[in-house]
Amino acid sequence: MADLKTNLIEIENNQTVCTECSIRRLALFHGVPEDELSWTQTFRSCQYTVAARKEIYRESLASEFMFTVYHGWFAIFKTLGNGKRQILRIALPGDMLGFQADLEAPMTHSAASLTDAVLCAFPRREMPELLRKNLSVSKRLTELNARDMNICQNRLLTIGQQSAIERIAFFCSELFFRIKAIYSEQQSDDVFFPLSQEDIGDATGLTKIHVNRTLKSMREQGLMEISSKCLKIHDIDALCNLGNFDPATVQTYRLY
Amino acid sequence: MADLKTNLIEIENNQTVCTECSIRRLALFHGVPEDELSWTQTFRSCQYTVAARKEIYRESLASEFMFTVYHGWFAIFKTLGNGKRQILRIALPGDMLGFQADLEAPMTHSAASLTDAVLCAFPRREMPELLRKNLSVSKRLTELNARDMNICQNRLLTIGQQSAIERIAFFCSELFFRIKAIYSEQQSDDVFFPLSQEDIGDATGLTKIHVNRTLKSMREQGLMEISSKCLKIHDIDALCNLGNFDPATVQTYRLY
DNA sequence: CGAGGGATTGAGATTCATCAATCTATGTGG
DNA sequence: CCACATAGATTGATGAATCTCAATCCCTCG
Numbered sequence: 001m002a003d004l005k006t007n008l009i010e011i012e013n014n015q016t017v018c019t020e021c022s023i024r025r026l027a028l029f030h031g032v033p034e035d036e037l038s039w040t041q042t043f044r045s046c047q048y049t050v051a052a053r054k055e056i057y058r059e060s061l062a063s064e065f066m067f068t069v070y071h072g073w074f075a076i077f078k079t080l081g082n083g084k085r086q087i088l089r090i091a092l093p094g095d096m097l098g099f100q101a102d103l104e105a106p107m108t109h110s111a112a113s114l115t116d117a118v119l120c121a122f123p124r125r126e127m128p129e130l131l132r133k134n135l136s137v138s139k140r141l142t143e144l145n146a147r148d149m150n151i152c153q154n155r156l157l158t159i160g161q162q163s164a165i166e167r168i169a170f171f172c173s174e175l176f177f178r179i180k181a182i183y184s185e186q187q188s189d190d191v192f193f194p195l196s197q198e199d200i201g202d203a204t205g206l207t208k209i210h211v212n213r214t215l216k217s218m219r220e221q222g223l224m225e226i227s228s229k230c231l232k233i234h235d236i237d238a239l240c241n242l243g244n245f246d247p248a249t250v251q252t253y254r255l256y
Numbered sequence: 257m258a259d260l261k262t263n264l265i266e267i268e269n270n271q272t273v274c275t276e277c278s279i280r281r282l283a284l285f286h287g288v289p290e291d292e293l294s295w296t297q298t299f300r301s302c303q304y305t306v307a308a309r310k311e312i313y314r315e316s317l318a319s320e321f322m323f324t325v326y327h328g329w330f331a332i333f334k335t336l337g338n339g340k341r342q343i344l345r346i347a348l349p350g351d352m353l354g355f356q357a358d359l360e361a362p363m364t365h366s367a368a369s370l371t372d373a374v375l376c377a378f379p380r381r382e383m384p385e386l387l388r389k390n391l392s393v394s395k396r397l398t399e400l401n402a403r404d405m406n407i408c409q410n411r412l413l414t415i416g417q418q419s420a421i422e423r424i425a426f427f428c429s430e431l432f433f434r435i436k437a438i439y440s441e442q443q444s445d446d447v448f449f450p451l452s453q454e455d456i457g458d459a460t461g462l463t464k465i466h467v468n469r470t471l472k473s474m475r476e477q478g479l480m481e482i483s484s485k486c487l488k489i490h491d492i493d494a495l496c497n498l499g500n501f502d503p504a505t506v507q508t509y510r511l512y
Numbered sequence: 513c514g515a516g517g518g519a520t521t522g523a524g525a526t527t528c529a530t531c532a533a534t535c536t537a538t539g540t541g542g
Numbered sequence: 543c544c545a546c547a548t549a550g551a552t553t554g555a556t557g558a559a560t561c562t563c564a565a566t567c568c569c570t571c572g
Contacts, residue, residue: 078409080500084417088409101402101508106277106506108406131395136396139387145401146357151366152408153334153344159416161340164560196518205416210560212520228569244336252357252364420528452550466528468552484537513572520567527560535552542545 004061007054011118015072018044026094026182027068028144032136040137043130048119052194055112056119057098063107065121067097073194074119076215077202078109087203089151090114090175090195096144103127106159147253154249159205162244164214167204169243169254172224176233177250193231260317263310264375267303272326274300282350282438283324284400284415288392296393299386304375308450311368313354314374314412321365321377323353328373329450334365343459345407346370346451348438352400359383370450403509410505415461418500420470423460426499428480432489433506449487 018029018041032040047070050056052110057063074091088109091097097111103124119226122130131138151174158170179191197215198208206214219225224233233239240247274285274297288296303326306312313319315334323412344365353367359380378386387394402404407430414426435447453471454464462470477498479498480489489495496503 018283078413080413086413086416088412097403099372101399101406105508108505109409124328131398132391135388137396142387142394142398142401143357145398145405146355147571149401149405150357152405152412153365154411156344156408156415157334157336159412160342161336198518207561208519209521213560216520249364252361269572454550461531464551465530465553469528472552515572516570518567518569520565521562522565524564525560527558529558530556531554532556533554535550536548537550538548540545541546542544 004055004058007050007056008119008121008182009050011049015047017041021070023070023093023182028096028137028140028215031140032134036134036136040130040134043122043126044120045123046121048118050113050119052113052115052117055110058110059108060106061160063098064123066099066103066124066127067119069093069095069097070118070120073114074111074117075114076109076111085202088155088201089120089148090203092178094182096141096148098124099141099145099210103161108116114199150249150252158243164204164210164226165218166243167206168200168211168214168218169223169239169245170245171200171204171234172231172235173239173243173245173247174250176236177245177247178253181250181253183228189233189236191231191233192225192229194229197226260311260314263306263312264304264377265306267305267374271303273297279326279349280437284352284393284396287396288390292390292392296386296390299378299382300376301379302377304377306369306375308369308371308373311366313363314366315364316362319354320379322355322359322380322383323378324376325349325351325353326374326376327371330367331455331459332365332367341458342461343455344411345404346434346459348434350438352397352404354380355377355397355401370455380431387423406505406508410489414499420460420466421474422460422499423462424456424467424470424474424499425479425495426486426501427456427460427497428489428504429492429501430506432487432492433501433503434509437506437509445488445489445492447487448485449482450485453482461505 018024018037019034020137021027021029024030029037029040045065050072056067068093071093074097075087076089076091076097077085077087079085080100091111097119098107100108110243132142158167162170176191197211201208203213215226222232223239261459274280274293275290277283277285280286285293285296302322306328312323325347327349330353330384331343332345332353333341333343335341347367354363356364387397410430414423418426432447453467457464457467460467471482478490480487482488
C-alpha cells in the first residue's frame with residue numbers, strides 16, 4: 001500500500017471558482033449568499049484530481065481534509081478483519097466526503113474513487129471556524145448530513161429486510177434517480193454506471209456470484225441491464241416497486 | 257391505530273429543569289454555558305411520559321416535536337409494505353429522536369418506546385431559531401447526528417457482511433457498552449435489557465426463530481445470555497471479538 | 513497476441529427462513 | 543388465590559435463498 005497522499009494530484013492551474021461552480025446547488029455552499037462565496041472559498045485549500053480506483057483516505061488513519069466531490073464517483077466503505085467490505089454510500093458530485101463527529105479523530109471509514117474524479121479539499125482543522133462564522137454553511141452541513149443519514153437508514157432497511165433481487169432493485173433505482181437529479185440534462189434511460197458486479201455485491205451485502213445470477217434474472221424479466229459501464233432501465237416502475245423505492249424520496253435527497 | 261398523540265402524557269408538575277439535568281452531559285444541551293440554559297430551556301415545550309411499547313411518531317406522518325430521551329429506551333424503525341420491520345437504532349437516555357433533513361416534511365421513520373419513558377419535547381417549528389441563535393446547541397446537534405451516522409454505518413457493516421451470531425454479538429456488545437457509559441454507576445456484567453428476541457431479530461435482520469437458536473448457541477458457548485429482561489455478559493472479550501466490535505469506538509459515541 | 517480482470521455458469525454445501533407445535537412466564541379477572 | 547389468557551421462548555422438520563469452490567468465457571488493454 002503506497003502512501004494515500006500520492007493518490008491526490010493537486011491541480012496547479014485552472015481551479016474552478018465557487019461563484020461559478022456548476023454544481024453548487026448540490027454542494028456545501030448551496031445557500032451561501034453570493035457576496036460571501038469568495039470568503040468561504042478561502043477555506044477550500046485546493047482542488048485535486050484522482051485517478052479511478054484510488055483510495056483517498058482510510059479507516060483508522062488520520063485525514064487532513066474533508067472533501068466535496070466536484071466530478072466523478074466515489075465509494076465510502078468499511079472492511080472487516082476477514083477482508084469483507086461493505087460499501088456504505090456511493091458519493092456523486094456535490095456530496096461531502098469525510099465529515100464525522102470528531103473531526104480530529106482517525107477516520108471511521110474509507111473512501112475510494114470509482115472513476116477519474118476531481119475533489120475540492122477543505123482542511124479539517126479549519127472547519128470549526130468556517131462553521132462558526134458562516135451560518136449558511138453550518139445549516140447546509142446539517143442538512144447534508146441528515147440527508148446522508150436518511151440514505152443510510154434506507155439502506156439498512158433494504159439490506160436487513162429484503163431479498164437479493166429487491167436489494168439490487170432498490171440500490172439501482174435509488175442511484176438512477178440520484179444520477180438523474182444531478183445530470184438532469186440527459187433524459188435517456190441509459191446512464192453511466194461504473195460499478196462492477198463485485199461493487200454491487202459489496203453495497204448490497206451479496207456475493208458477486210449471486211449478484212451476477214440476480215442481474216441475469218432481472219435482465220430476463222425486462223427490468224434493467226448493466227453492460228460495459230452502462231445501466232439501462234427497461235421498466236422503472238416495476239423496478240421501484242420491486243425494491244420498495246419511492247422516487248419521491250429523492251426530493252429529500254436533492255435539497256435544493 | 258389510535259391517534260399517536262394519546263400516547264404522550266404531559267407531565268403537569270415536577271418537570272425537571274435543564275440546569276439540574278442529570279443526563280445533560282449526554283444530551284443536546286451538553287456544552288451550553290450554564291447561564292444560557294434557562295433560555296435554551298424555553299424551547300423545550302414540555303416533558304411527556306410514555307408507557308412501554310407505544311409509538312410516538314410514524315413514518316410518512318407529520319410530527320410536531322423532536323425529542324430528547326430523558327428516561328427509558330426507544331426503538332426507531334422503518335417498515336416495508338409486507339410488514340417486515342427494520343430497527344434502525346436503539347435510543348437511550350440523552351439521544352435525540354426525530355431530527356431529519358427537512359424538519360417540516362413527514363417523518364422518514366417511526367419511533368416507539370421499549371419501556372416506560374420520559375421525553376423532553378422540542379417543537380420542530382422553533383428548532384431553526386434555536387440553532388440560529390445558539391452556537392453551542394447547533395454544534396452539539398451536528399456532533400450528535402454525526403455520532404448517530406457512525407452507529408448507523410457500523411450497523412450497515414454488520415448486517416451486510418456478518419453471520420447471524422456475529423451480528424447478535426455486535427449488536428449486544430455495542431448496546432452493552434452504551435448502557436455502561438450512561439449508567440456508569442453499575443459495575444456489574446448484568447444489565448437491564450428490555451428487547452424481545454423478535455426485537456433483536458428486527459434489529460439484526462434475522463427472524464426471531466433464528467435469533468432464538470443463535471442465542472441458545474451463544475449461551476452454550478458461555479458468551480452471554482438473555483433472560484427476563486436481563487442481559488448477562490459472560491465473556492465480553494470473546495463477544496466483542498466475535499462481533500468485530502471495538503469497545504474503543506464507544507468513546508466516539510459518548511462525546512462528553 | 514497474450515495477460516488479466518471482470519462476467520458467467522455449474523455443482524454442492526450452508527445458512528437462514530418458514531411452518532407448525534409446544535412450553536413457560538406473566539398478568540388478569542373471577 | 544387460582545384458572546385462564548396471552549405473549550414470548552423453545553424446539554423440530556423442511557425448504558429456499560444464498561454462499562463457496564471451481565471452471566470457463568469474454569472483453570479490454572498493453
